[in-house]
Amino acid sequence: MTVLLFRDDAYLRDAPGQVASLTDEGGIVLDQTIFYATSGGQPGDSGQLVWSGGTIRIATAIKGEGDTVILLPAEPAPLPPVGSPVMQHIDWDRRHRHMRVHTALHLLSVVIPMPVTGGSIGADKGRLDFDMAEPPEDKDALEETLNRLIACNFAVTQEWITEAELDANPTLVKTLSVRPPRGSGRVRLVRIGQGEDTADLQPCGGTHVANTSEIGRVTLGKIENKGKQNRRVTLLLS
Numbered sequence: 001m002t003v004l005l006f007r008d009d010a011y012l013r014d015a016p017g018q019v020a021s022l023t024d025e026g027g028i029v030l031d032q033t034i035f036y037a038t039s040g041g042q043p044g045d046s047g048q049l050v051w052s053g054g055t056i057r058i059a060t061a062i063k064g065e066g067d068t069v070i071l072l073p074a075e076p077a078p079l080p081p082v083g084s085p086v087m088q089h090i091d092w093d094r095r096h097r098h099m100r101v102h103t104a105l106h107l108l109s110v111v112i113p114m115p116v117t118g119g120s121i122g123a124d125k126g127r128l129d130f131d132m133a134e135p136p137e138d139k140d141a142l143e144e145t146l147n148r149l150i151a152c153n154f155a156v157t158q159e160w161i162t163e164a165e166l167d168a169n170p171t172l173v174k175t176l177s178v179r180p181p182r183g184s185g186r187v188r189l190v191r192i193g194q195g196e197d198t199a200d201l202q203p204c205g206g207t208h209v210a211n212t213s214e215i216g217r218v219t220l221g222k223i224e225n226k227g228k229q230n231r232r233v234t235l236l237l238s
């Protein structure tokens with residue numbers, strides 16, 4: 001498995017690593033990585049690897065077998081040999097925008113407390129699909145509430161529970177389309193706010209800002225009808 005450095009510290013822009021293996025498709029697996037692998041609607045990170053013999057652009061990262069992360073080169077180029085030490089660098093501006101959008105979407109699921117059936121995260125905007133028959137009535141009021149939550153400057157932290165604890169608290173799971181990351185017997189929870197001032201608490205394997213103040217003001221785009229029980233709500237960073 002690949003050690004997921006971004007999970008404990010989403011602010012790592014650079015880190016060393018060692019090439020553990022190369023895939024048949026020309027992907028690179030490191031022993032540890034700061035590259036988030038595409039999942040949960042959040043795109044994989046781009047960036048580059050540098051080693052004594054060269055440099056290669058990484059277009060994105062995906063999940064491989066056995067909890068590995070596969071880095072996919074942006075163009076055909078010589079790969080670092082297995083065993084070689086590398087420095088990894090992610091495109092930080094893009095990733096930080098993903099973190100802002102991702103964290104804002106958690107809060108969107110707070111102001112629209114309906115089951116989430118899908119979602120997508122980009123560098124400028126993100127969206128959630130909600131299982132709801134009627135569109136929200138007052139978009140401007142939702143936008144104001146969302147921005148008020150963001151402006152609370154909530155700390156965003158992670159904690160771990162066992163799978164049995166999650167099963168005993170099924171209401172923690174709001175996002176039906178993305179199953180909580182499981183496997184190791186424990187589940188990562190992401191908490192926005194603290195103690196009695198917790199605004200959101202749900203299982204998530206993504207990358208988040210450390211404080212909601214980093215999100216800045218957001219605007220809501222038009223609310224789309226994507227089926228009789230599906231409303232798509234888009235938010236945009238300013």
Ligand SMILES: [Zn+2]
Binds near residue numbers: 103106206
């Ligand atoms: Zn999340």
